[in-house]
Amino acid sequence: MTLNTLQLNTRDQLFEDTTPLEPMDAEDIISDWSCGAEECCLRWKSALANFLGQGTQELEAPAITALREMRKWTHNPSTAHRSGMELAILRSGLGHEILRIANPQVGLENRTPYLSLSFQRYRWKESLLSCMLGWVDQVLPFRIGTSQSTNANAHEFLQLLSQHHVCPFRSNYSSVFAFSSERCFLAEAVRWMLPTLVAKAPFTTWIHKVSLEHLFRLICGFSTADLDALHLDEELHLVLKLSAELRSLRQELSKGFHMKFHNNVDPDTRGCRTCYHEAEDSKCIRYWTVEPSCHLETHGKVVTPYPANDPDRLPPTGKGGTVHTDYVPLMDLGLRKISRRADVLARCGRDVTLLVDAGLPNNVLAGASFDTFSYEDLQKMRCDASAGKETKAIKRGTQFRRFEWGRMHPIGSRKPAGGRPGDTYTGYAGMEVTDIAHIRLLFAHAADVERMVAAITPLHPCAARELRRLSSEVNSLGGIGVTAYYCWNFVAPQHVDHDATWTIALQTCKEAPSDEFNFVMMDLGCYVETTENALWWFQGHHTHGTVVPRLSSMLSNRNLSQGIGVTLPRASLQAAQTQNLARAAFEALAQKWHVDN
Numbered sequence: 001m002t003l004n005t006l007q008l009n010t011r012d013q014l015f016e017d018t019t020p021l022e023p024m025d026a027e028d029i030i031s032d033w034s035c036g037a038e039e040c041c042l043r044w045k046s047a048l049a050n051f052l053g054q055g056t057q058e059l060e061a062p063a064i065t066a067l068r069e070m071r072k073w074t075h076n077p078s079t080a081h082r083s084g085m086e087l088a089i090l091r092s093g094l095g096h097e098i099l100r101i102a103n104p105q106v107g108l109e110n111r112t113p114y115l116s117l118s119f120q121r122y123r124w125k126e127s128l129l130s131c132m133l134g135w136v137d138q139v140l141p142f143r144i145g146t147s148q149s150t151n152a153n154a155h156e157f158l159q160l161l162s163q164h165h166v167c168p169f170r171s172n173y174s175s176v177f178a179f180s181s182e183r184c185f186l187a188e189a190v191r192w193m194l195p196t197l198v199a200k201a202p203f204t205t206w207i208h209k210v211s212l213e214h215l216f217r218l219i220c221g222f223s224t225a226d227l228d229a230l231h232l233d234e235e236l237h238l239v240l241k242l243s244a245e246l247r248s249l250r251q252e253l254s255k256g257f258h259m260k261f262h263n264n265v266d267p268d269t270r271g272c273r274t275c276y277h278e279a280e281d282s283k284c285i286r287y288w289t290v291e292p293s294c295h296l297e298t299h300g301k302v303v304t305p306y307p308a309n310d311p312d313r314l315p316p317t318g319k320g321g322t323v324h325t326d327y328v329p330l331m332d333l334g335l336r337k338i339s340r341r342a343d344v345l346a347r348c349g350r351d352v353t354l355l356v357d358a359g360l361p362n363n364v365l366a367g368a369s370f371d372t373f374s375y376e377d378l379q380k381m382r383c384d385a386s387a388g389k390e391t392k393a394i395k396r397g398t399q400f401r402r403f404e405w406g407r408m409h410p411i412g413s414r415k416p417a418g419g420r421p422g423d424t425y426t427g428y429a430g431m432e433v434t435d436i437a438h439i440r441l442l443f444a445h446a447a448d449v450e451r452m453v454a455a456i457t458p459l460h461p462c463a464a465r466e467l468r469r470l471s472s473e474v475n476s477l478g479g480i481g482v483t484a485y486y487c488w489n490f491v492a493p494q495h496v497d498h499d500a501t502w503t504i505a506l507q508t509c510k511e512a513p514s515d516e517f518n519f520v521m522m523d524l525g526c527y528v529e530t531t532e533n534a535l536w537w538f539q540g541h542h543t544h545g546t547v548v549p550r551l552s553s554m555l556s557n558r559n560l561s562q563g564i565g566v567t568l569p570r571a572s573l574q575a576a577q578t579q580n581l582a583r584a585a586f587e588a589l590a591q592k593w594h595v596d597n
Contacts, residue, residue, distance in 0.1 A: 037085065041092035044070055052101055052124070055112035064122070064422035070131045077134045086135050090593060098128045099595045102586055104195035109171035119171035120432050127424050129582035129589070136585045137592070144190070145209035153206055154218040155230060158240070161193070162232040164200045168192060169235055169439065173431050174413070174475035176439055177446065179243035181250075181479030185216045187472045191583060220247065238436055242443040246478055249447055253454035260350055261285070261458040274348050284348035285459075288336070288526070291358045292365060295522045295543045298494040301326045302403060303333070303547050305515035312550045314491070317404045325403065330527070330547055335520065338536075339529040340370040352459060355524050364460050366521055366538040368528050372455050372506075378533055381451065382508050384444045385486045385562055394428075394485070405554060406490035406561075411445045412483025413475040415571040425575035427475065428483075446478025449566050452504045453480055456537050463502045463537060470501060470568055474576040483572070485565040491548045494522055497540030503567035504537040512560035516549035530561075540567060 044066040051063035077085055089095040101108060102125040109119035118124065149157075161167055168175050178188035189212050197207050219240075227240055264273050275283045304313060308327040316325045338353045345351045351370040357363040373381070393407045411431070416423040433439060457464040470481030477484060482501070497503070507530045510517060519528040519536060522543035528536050538544060553560055589595075 037088035038092050040069070040073070041088050041094040045092055045094040045097045048101060048128075049097055051118075052108060052115070055115040055118075057114050060114075060118055067122070067124075067127055067131075067422045070128075074131045074134055082134060089132075089135075095132070095589070095593050096595055098132060099586065099590055099593065101125065102129045104192055104583065104586060105199045106166040106168050106192050106196045109168055110165065113170070116168075116170035117432055119168075120173065121420070121426055122422055123172075123424050123426050123579065125586075126579040126582045127422070129585050130578060132589055133582060133585055135592070136588050139581065139584045139588055144186075144212055146211050147206070147209040149206065149210045149215045149218060151218055151221075153210065154215055154222070156204065157197070157207070157215065158219070158227075158232060158236070159230055160197050160201050160204070162230070162236050164196070165233065166192075166196045166200065167236050167239070169239070169433050172475075173427050173433050173442060174477075176239050176433065176442055177243070177476055177478055179216075179219060179240055180246050180446065180476075181468075181471065182213060182216050183468065183472045184476055184479055185219075186212050220244070235436060235439065238439055242440065246443060246446060246450065250450050250454065250479065253451060254457065257454050257458050261352070263349070272348055275344070282344065284344050284350045285352040285354065287354050287356050288338075289358045289361070290355045290365065290524045290526065292523050292542065293525075295494075298328065298522050298543060300493050300495070301328045302493050303328050303330050303520050303545060305330050305518075305547055306550065310550075312552050314405065314548045314551050314554060316402045330515075330518075330520075333520075333522070334525075335522075336526045337529055338368045338526055340531050340534065345371055354459065355521075355526060364463075365542070366524055366526075366536065367456065367459055368534065368536040369455065369459070370531060370534050372533055372535040373451065377451055378508060380444075381448050381506070381564065382562070384441075384448050385488075385508055385564060403491065403493055403548075405548070407488050408490050409486045410483055411442075411486065412477050413572060413576070414483065415569065415575040425475075425572065425579055443478070445484055446480075448564060449477050449480045449482060449484055452506055452535065452564065452566055455535055456504060460537065466501050467566075467568075470573065473580065474568060474573060477566075480566070482566045482568045485567075487561070487563050487565065489517075489549075489554065489560050490563075491517070491546040494520065494543055494545040496543055497567070498570045499540035500568045500570040500573040502537055503540050503565060504535065505563060505565045507532055507534045507561070507563045509559055509562035511558050512549055512553055516547060516553055517561035518547040520545050520547060530563075 047059075047062040047066040051059035074085070086095075104125070109116055109124075175188055175192070177184050178193070179185055194207060197204070201207070222240075222244075224241065224244075227237060230237075232240070265271065266273055266276065269276065272284050280286055302314075302325055304310070304327050306313060307329055313327060341351050353368045354364050355366040357365055394410050410428045413425060413427050413431075415425055433442070453464050453467050467480050467482060470476075471479055472481070474481045476482075505519070507517075510530060510532050514529060514531075518530050520543075521527060521538055522545070524538075524542060527547065528534065530536075549560060
């Protein structure tokens, strides 16, 4: 069989728009440092000071212009220019103004509601510090104490956060998850809690010396009554209560899925005692050996459950002229079908297929599980998916727009997308925390992610560990370092994604015919016949996509396919790591430029 190739550009991402953020003029970058450099720095300083001093929307645009110009001016300064540029930065007072704004103490971002929104969108501290990285000689690690704390210390810690109103929930949505896991607590404590409390309560000397791990364990031990007795402000009290519920859910899920997938399993053979003597393909947890191979020739093609010339085929949605689309019938691809086995579920209570590398038998490349969640959990995730529609639907990469059926709404953070001047790594539109109802909604979405990661943990523990480890590097969603994508009738041609970690997908609802909205793992030679409550996971660099429905199905105005996908694009991780580096540079710059922070 010969497939006419329509290649996807390797930069083309399903989950993110890749429009360049700031077009760079190399000649301007080289020359501007010496041509009125100090005057430019004074203008930038004035724009930033005016906006961040008054916090009004009218003054934001000049500050954004200043940020964009600074990014160009400071981009990769040469050794010959660096000292002259630094002199202009310091003589103008711009350097001191940036350090005043970028101080990790929480305060400036909470001064006005609009400043909170602007800090959420533009991450002013990290964005401005990123412009100054060329003058950082060495980033010193944050010094964390090791002294044991007491319940009284933990009470005082929370009361200080409340009394000084320093929690940046409105300016950084991920800070609401500061107490959702030890890893998140350590990251957020270093980013803003300790610097702020040291400044606000200078005589509370134990804060300098405390072991954060021990402090977190004490906070986790507080009951609802203990928290009520502290009389904390409403938002912090709610965050602590919801964090406790999320931690409790994590423990319950861990126990529940351990029982589901390890119950009646022989510890020596690791096989299910009920189906141990069955043929391999009839076992409740079966292993399929696959030989991964790259299928670039299928990229951009649309896999269908019907012949390519079917009059009811789903057409492209491209605008302006005829859009060519290559249709490939699923039956011509010779893929193995992973489908729900009702008899196995009735016998063992689980139905799992793990795809392992033929060359490395212990290396799991992907997996699928059917009837994974309880009815109650599945209903909760359906409700959370409906709430996910409050965020703006994602803008797809260029070549995906020619087949733009269905919707995908993201919950989490993204790399700079290019559509907003001065953009940076931040939350998707609609992620801004405006009230306690939004905080509750964020925790509901975090619970969905916890459920999905917990479900694969007994089956593929290394994938789950990787997802949790990334939570300290990015804006986490609960205790997991991912973004969640809620989908309705969403389809995608065959493609690859450039992700930093695993992708987990869940079919929360399916009213479409059984041969539609299935999931192709082209490079692994398989496809999942999706059903309600089917969960599967894979690596985005393997070619994958949807078996698209018929046009008549899509026009039926039904909820044909609803699901959730969680992953972390590599570009988002890299952007988050740059922000982390910028945060860490504050202390080094403050010492170098002799600024008292």
